[in-house]
Amino acid sequence: MDKIEKIRTPALLINLAALRNNAESMIERACWHSLKLRPHVKTHKTLEGARYQLGDRFHAITVSTLAEARFYADAGYKDMTYAVPISPDKLDEAAYFTKNLDHFGILLDNPDIFEKVEAYALQNDVTFEVWVPVDTGNHREGVDPLSYDAIALVHQIFNSDVANFKGILSHAGHAYSCKSAAEIQNVAEDERSIMVVFANKLRRNNIACPAVSVGSTPTCVHGKYWEGITEIRPGNYIFFDLYMTSIGVCQHEDCAATVLTRVIGHYPKGNRMLIDAGALALSKDRGPIHINPDPGYGYIKENPNLKIHGLSQEHGFVSCQIQIDFKQYPIGSLLHIIPNHSCLTAALFPEYHVVEGDTVIDQWKPVRGW
Amino acid sequence: MDKIEKIRTPALLINLAALRNNAESMIERACWHSLKLRPHVKTHKTLEGARYQLGDRFHAITVSTLAEARFYADAGYKDMTYAVPISPDKLDEAAYFTKNLDHFGILLDNPDIFEKVEAYALQNDVTFEVWVPVDTGNHREGVDPLSYDAIALVHQIFNSDVANFKGILSHAGHAYSCKSAAEIQNVAEDERSIMVVFANKLRRNNIACPAVSVGSTPTCVHGKYWEGITEIRPGNYIFFDLYMTSIGVCQHEDCAATVLTRVIGHYPKGNRMLIDAGALALSKDRGPIHINPDPGYGYIKENPNLKIHGLSQEHGFVSCQIQIDFKQYPIGSLLHIIPNHSCLTAALFPEYHVVEGDTVIDQWKPVRGW
Numbered sequence: 001m002d003k004i005e006k007i008r009t010p011a012l013l014i015n016l017a018a019l020r021n022n023a024e025s026m027i028e029r030a031c032w033h034s035l036k037l038r039p040h041v042k043t044h045k046t047l048e049g050a051r052y053q054l055g056d057r058f059h060a061i062t063v064s065t066l067a068e069a070r071f072y073a074d075a076g077y078k079d080m081t082y083a084v085p086i087s088p089d090k091l092d093e094a095a096y097f098t099k100n101l102d103h104f105g106i107l108l109d110n111p112d113i114f115e116k117v118e119a120y121a122l123q124n125d126v127t128f129e130v131w132v133p134v135d136t137g138n139h140r141e142g143v144d145p146l147s148y149d150a151i152a153l154v155h156q157i158f159n160s161d162v163a164n165f166k167g168i169l170s171h172a173g174h175a176y177s178c179k180s181a182a183e184i185q186n187v188a189e190d191e192r193s194i195m196v197v198f199a200n201k202l203r204r205n206n207i208a209c210p211a212v213s214v215g216s217t218p219t220c221v222h223g224k225y226w227e228g229i230t231e232i233r234p235g236n237y238i239f240f241d242l243y244m245t246s247i248g249v250c251q252h253e254d255c256a257a258t259v260l261t262r263v264i265g266h267y268p269k270g271n272r273m274l275i276d277a278g279a280l281a282l283s284k285d286r287g288p289i290h291i292n293p294d295p296g297y298g299y300i301k302e303n304p305n306l307k308i309h310g311l312s313q314e315h316g317f318v319s320c321q322i323q324i325d326f327k328q329y330p331i332g333s334l335l336h337i338i339p340n341h342s343c344l345t346a347a348l349f350p351e352y353h354v355v356e357g358d359t360v361i362d363q364w365k366p367v368r369g370w
Numbered sequence: 371m372d373k374i375e376k377i378r379t380p381a382l383l384i385n386l387a388a389l390r391n392n393a394e395s396m397i398e399r400a401c402w403h404s405l406k407l408r409p410h411v412k413t414h415k416t417l418e419g420a421r422y423q424l425g426d427r428f429h430a431i432t433v434s435t436l437a438e439a440r441f442y443a444d445a446g447y448k449d450m451t452y453a454v455p456i457s458p459d460k461l462d463e464a465a466y467f468t469k470n471l472d473h474f475g476i477l478l479d480n481p482d483i484f485e486k487v488e489a490y491a492l493q494n495d496v497t498f499e500v501w502v503p504v505d506t507g508n509h510r511e512g513v514d515p516l517s518y519d520a521i522a523l524v525h526q527i528f529n530s531d532v533a534n535f536k537g538i539l540s541h542a543g544h545a546y547s548c549k550s551a552a553e554i555q556n557v558a559e560d561e562r563s564i565m566v567v568f569a570n571k572l573r574r575n576n577i578a579c580p581a582v583s584v585g586s587t588p589t590c591v592h593g594k595y596w597e598g599i600t601e602i603r604p605g606n607y608i609f610f611d612l613y614m615t616s617i618g619v620c621q622h623e624d625c626a627a628t629v630l631t632r633v634i635g636h637y638p639k640g641n642r643m644l645i646d647a648g649a650l651a652l653s654k655d656r657g658p659i660h661i662n663p664d665p666g667y668g669y670i671k672e673n674p675n676l677k678i679h680g681l682s683q684e685h686g687f688v689s690c691q692i693q694i695d696f697k698q699y700p701i702g703s704l705l706h707i708i709p710n711h712s713c714l715t716a717a718l719f720p721e722y723h724v725v726e727g728d729t730v731i732d733q734w735k736p737v738r739g740w
Contacts, residue, residue, distance in 0.1 A: 008436070008740050009459070042683055064684045066378070084684050085634045085644065088702040089379070110636055113701050140685055141635050141644055173682060264455045265511050266480055274455065274511055280717050281740075284654040312543060313412055313713055314434045314454050315510055331483050332458040343683055347650050347718075350739040369720040370378050370651075 002360045004334065004353070009262045010281035012349040013336070014239075014364065016356055018256035022237050023052040026220065031057060033226040038062050038081060040215065040235025043343045045366035046352070047075050049238055060103070062215070062233045066093050071367035073101060081105035081131060081213075083169070083233065085141050088116050095126040105129045105166050109143050111153050114163075121162030130157050131169045131213070134198055136191040138173040145198040151205055158207045167211025167230070168202075170195055175218040177290055181248045188214075188223030196228035218249050241342035242299045246288040252299065252338060257346055259298065259337040260353075261316065263329045271324055275308070275316040275335060280348055282311060287340030298337040303328075308337070372730045374630060374704065374723070380651035381630045382719040383706070384609075384734065386726055388626035392607050393422040396590065401427060403596040408432050408451060410585065410605025413713045415736035416722070417445050419608055430473070432585070432603045436463050441737035443471060451475035451501060451583075453539070453603065455511050458486050465496045475499045475536050479513045481523050484533075491532035500527050501539045501583070504568055506561045508543040515568040521575055528577045537581025537600070538572070540565055545588040547660055551618045558584075558593030566598035588619050611712035612669050616658040622669065622708060627716055629668065629707040630723075631686065633699045641694055645678070645686040645705060650718055652681060657710030668707040673698075678707070 004013065030037035039053035042064035050061055050072065060079035063069050069082055078101045086094060086106040097104035108114055108130050121128055132154050135142030143150035158165040172191040178184045191214055199209045214220075215233030217240075239257035240250040259281055265274030277298075287295045297308040297316065306324070310317035318324075329335070339345035346352065346366065354362035374383065400407035409423035412434035420431055420442065430449035433439045439452055448471045456464060456476040467474035478484055478500050491498055502524050505512030513520035528535040542561040548554045561584055569579045584590075585603030587610075609627035610620040629651050635644030647668075657665045667678040667686065676694070680687035688694075699705070709715035716722065716736065724732035 005459075010740060084646065085701075087632050087634045087646065089375075089632060110701060112636075116702075135637075139637075139640055139642070140682060140687065144639060147639075262457050262459060264457045266482075267505075267509075269514060269517075270509055272509070276454065276457065279653075279655070279714050283649075284656070284714065285649070286654070286656075312510060313717075317510065331455075331480060332486075344649050344654065347683075370380060370646075 004260060004355060004358050004360060007260060007353055007360065009260055009334070010277040011260045012346055012352045013258050013260050014352050014354045015256045015258070016354050016361065018254055019238060020052055022240060022254060022256060023055065026053070026234060026237055027055045027057055029220070030232060035226060035229060036060070036231040038213065038231050038233050039238070040064065040083070040233050041068060041072065043235045043238055044346060046364040048364045053238055062235070065370045066090060067367055067369045069097055069104070073097060078102040081233070083107060085109055085133065086113065086117065088113070088120070091117065091120045094128065095120070095124055098126050098128055103129055105131045107131050107133050107141065107169065108157065109133050109141055109153070111156065114153065114156060118160055118162055126162070128163050129166050130163045131166050132157065134168050134170045134195060136170045136172055136194045138171060140171065140173055142170060145194055150198070151201065154202055154207055155205065165207070167209055167213060168195060168199060169213040172214065172216045172219045175216050176243070176247070178218065178247050179291055181222045184218045184222040184247065184249070185224055188219035189225055191219060192223065192225055192229055199228065217244060218247060221249050236343060239342035239346065242295070242338045242340050243288050245338070246291050252301070255338045257339065257342045258301065259339055259345060261335050261337060263331050263333050263335065266326050266331060268326060271320060273318040273324060273329060275318055276314065277316045277337060278314040279311040280313055282308070282316065282337065282339055283341060283344040283348060284311060285341035285344045295340065298339050301336040301338060374725060374728050374730060377630060377723055377730065379630050379632045379704070380647040382716055382722045383628050383630050384722050384724045385626045385628070386724050386731065388624055389608060390422055392610060392624060392626060393425065396423070396604060396607055397425045397427055399590070400602060405596060405599060406430070406601040408583070408601050408603050409608070410434065410453065410603050411438060411442065413605045413608055414716060416734040418734045423608055432605070435740045436460060437737055437739045439467055439474070443467060448472040453477060455479055455503065456483065456487065458483070458490070461487065461490045464498065465490070465494055468496050468498055473499055475501045477501050477503050477511065477539065478527065479503050479511055479523070481526065484523065484526060488530055488532055496532070498533050499536050500533045501536050502527065504538050504540045504565060506540045506542055506564045508541060510541065510543060512540060515564055520568070521571065524572055524577055525575065535577070537579055537583060538565060538569060539583040542584065542586045542589045545586050546613070546617070548588065548617050549661055551592045554588045554592040554617065554619070555594055558589035559595055561589060562593065562595055562599055569598065587614060588617060591619050606713060609712035609716065612665070612708045612710050613658050615708070616661050622671070625708045627709065627712045628671065629709055629715060631705050631707060633701050633703050633705065636696050636701060638696060641690060643688040643694060643696070643699060645688055646684065647686045647707060648684040649681040650683055652678070652686065652707065652709055653711060653714040653718060654681060655711035655714050665710065668709050671706040671708060
C-alpha cells in the first residue's frame with residue numbers, strides 16, 4: 001500500500017476511521033429513535049460510502065441525480081428516492097426505475113406536473129411512487145403546508161390510479177443558517193411539528209400518509225424530538241466539513257474528507273505561499289459566511305493560522321496574519337485541508353484515496369454527471 | 371442528430387459558431403501582431419477545442435495539469451508549457467515529457483527548487499526546459515522583476531548544464547479586476563513594459579532571453595502594444611463567460627458555453643422558480659462582484675430579469691424583481707445560462723454537447739483530474 005507522499009496532488013483523502021464513525025453514529029441515532037435511515041448518497045456518490053452509511057440495518061437510499069440512480073441500481077440497490085422535483089423530460093427514466101426496482105420514489109409539488117405524470121403513467125402502464133415535498137422554511141422545493149392547494153394536490157395524488165402516495169418529505173436546509181446546536185434544535189423541532197401537523201391534517205382529510213421523512217445533517221445530528229417522523233435522509237454527515245464544524249455539528253477530527261495539497265511557491269515579501277489546490281480542487285463554496293464573513297477556502301490542519309485567501313483554477317493563495325515560517329513548509333511539502341463544503345469538493349475528484357493514517361488502503365470511484 | 375430537447379439536463383452546450391469565431395479572432399490577433407499563440411487549454415480540456423484554438427497556424431499549447439499533458443501528449447501534441455510552478459513530486463512525470471516531447475516547459479521561480487531540479491536532472495540524465503514566471507502585479511506566482519534575486523535565479527538557470535532557459539512568462543490575472551477596456555489596456559501595457567524591461571535587464575546581464583510570454587484573455591483581447599512580446603497564452607476566450615462580458619471583453623453572443631437547464635418548480639407565492647442546474651452544474655464562482663456585488667450565478671438568456679439568487683447541489687433558485695410570468699416557463703421548459711466563469715463551470719461536466727442552433731452535432735469529452 002502506498003504512502004500518501006506518492007499521491008499526485010491535489011487529491012481527496014478519506015479518513016476511513018472518521019467516516020466509519022460518522023456512519024455508525026447516524027445508524028445508532030436512527031435506531032435509537034426508531035427512524036428509518038434513508039441516507040443521501042449525493043455527498044460521496046460511491047458504492048463503498050453507501051455501504052458504510054447503511055450498515056446491516058438499512059437498505060434504502062436517497063439520490064440527487066438519475067446518474068446516481070443508474071449507478072446504484074446497477075449495483076443491486078432496489079429502494080431509492082430521487083429527491084429532486086420531477087419534470088416531464090425525466091419520466092421515461094423514472095418509469096424504467098419504477099418498473100425495475102422495488103421502490104423508486106419521485107417528488108412532486110405541482111398539480112400541472114401531476115396531470116402530466118398521470119397522463120404519462122396511463123399511457124405507459126406504470127404506477128409512480130410519489131412523495132410530496134413540503135416547504136418547512138427552506139424555500140427551495142415543496143408545497144406550502146398551510147395552503148389549501150397542498151391538501152388538494154395530495155388528495156389528487158392519493159386518489160389517482162396511477163400513483164402511490166408514499167408520504168411527505170422535507171429538507172430543513174435553513175438549518176445551515178444556524179450558529180449553534182441550540183438554534184439547530186429549534187429548526188429541527190419547527191420542521192418536525194410542521195410536518196406532523198401537515199401529516200395529521202392529511203389524515204383528517206382521509207388521506208393515509210404512511211411516511212413522514214425529514215433530512216439535513218444539522219437537524220439529524222441535533223434534533224431531540226422525533227415523534228411522528230418515520231424517516232431521515234441526511235447526507236453530508238458521512239464526510240462532514242468546515243461548515244458543519246463552524247455551526248457546531250461536528251469537530252474538526254470528524255471531518256473525514258480532506259484535500260491533500262502541496263506547497264508550490266514561497267513569496268516571503270508578500271508573506272504568501274502557493275498550493276496546488278485551486279478552485280478545481282476545493283470548489284469556490286465560501287462556507288459559513290454568516291459566522292465568518294471571510295473564512296477563506298478551507299481549514300489547513302497543519303496550521304489553522306494559515307488562510308487560503310484566494311483561488312485560481314489550479315492555485316490556492318495562502319497567507320497568514322503572522323509571519324509564515326517558510327522553512328516549516330518547504331516546496332513540495334504536504335498540507336491537509338478540510339474543505340468548506342465537502343459535497344461540492346468531493347464532486348470535483350475523479351477518485352478518492354481512502355487512508356488509514358498516512359497509508360492509502362483503497363480507492364473509491366464516485367459516479368458523475370446527470 | 372438530436373435536438374437539445376432530448377438532452378438530459380443540466381448539460382453544457384457549446385455554440386460551435388461562437389467558439390470558432392472566438393478562436394479565429396485570437397489567431398488573427400496573434401498573426402497581426404506577429405505573436406506566437408500558445409493557447410491555454412484549461413478552459414475546455416478537449417482535443418477538439420485545442421484544434422480550433424490552434425487553427426493551421428499554431429501547434430503549441432499551455433496546460434494547467436499533468437493530466438492535460440498526458441491527454442494531449444497521447445494525442446500527438448509535441449510542444450507544451452505546464453504553466454503551474456513545478457514541485458519535486460512532479461519531476462518524474464515532467465522528465466518523461468521532457469524526454470518524449472519536442473518541448474515541455476516547466477515553471478520555476480525559486481532557487482531552492484532549482485537546486486532540487488538540477489540534482490534530479492543530473493541523476494536522471496535529463497535537461498529541463500525552464501520558464502521563469504514574473505509577477506507583474508497579479509501576486510500569484512513569479513519572481514519580483516525589481517529584485518536582484520530574480521536576476522540571480524535566471525542567471526543560475528541560464529548557466530546550468532541541465533536546464534535550457536526558455537524565457538520569461540507572466541499572467542496578468544489582475545486584469546480581471548478591471549471594469550472597462552481602457553483599464554484592461556493599461557494593465558496590458560503595464561505587463562508588457564515590466565516584462566520587456568526585465569527581459570532587457572537579463573540581456574544586459576548576458577542572459578539570452580529568447581521568449582517573453584504573456585497571457586490572460588482580457589489583456590490579449592484589449593492589449594494595444596506588443597513590442598518585445600513574443601508569445602501569448604490566453605485560454606478563457608475560447609468560451610468567454612459572464613465575467614468577460616461584464617468587464618467589457620466580449621458580448622453575450624460571444625459566450626460559446628452555456629448551461630442548458632430545465633424549470634423544475636414554480637412557487638408563485640414567493641415569486642420563485644427552481645431549475646435543475648445547481649452548484650454542481652454552474653459552480654459557486656460569484657463572478658464579477660467588483661462590478662455587481664450580487665450578480666447571482668449566471669445570466670439567463672431567455673430573460674435577463676430572472677436572477678439565479680442561490681444554489682444548492684442540484685437546484686438553482688430563480689427569482690425576479692418583477693412578477694414572473696410562470697406560463698412562459700412551464701415545468702420542463704429549457705433555459706440557457708451564461709455561466710459566471712466558464713472554466714470552472716465546464717470542468718463540472720463529463721461531456722459537452724456541441725450545437726448548431728438547437729441541434730446537437732457533436733459531443734466532446736474533456737480530460738479531468740491531475
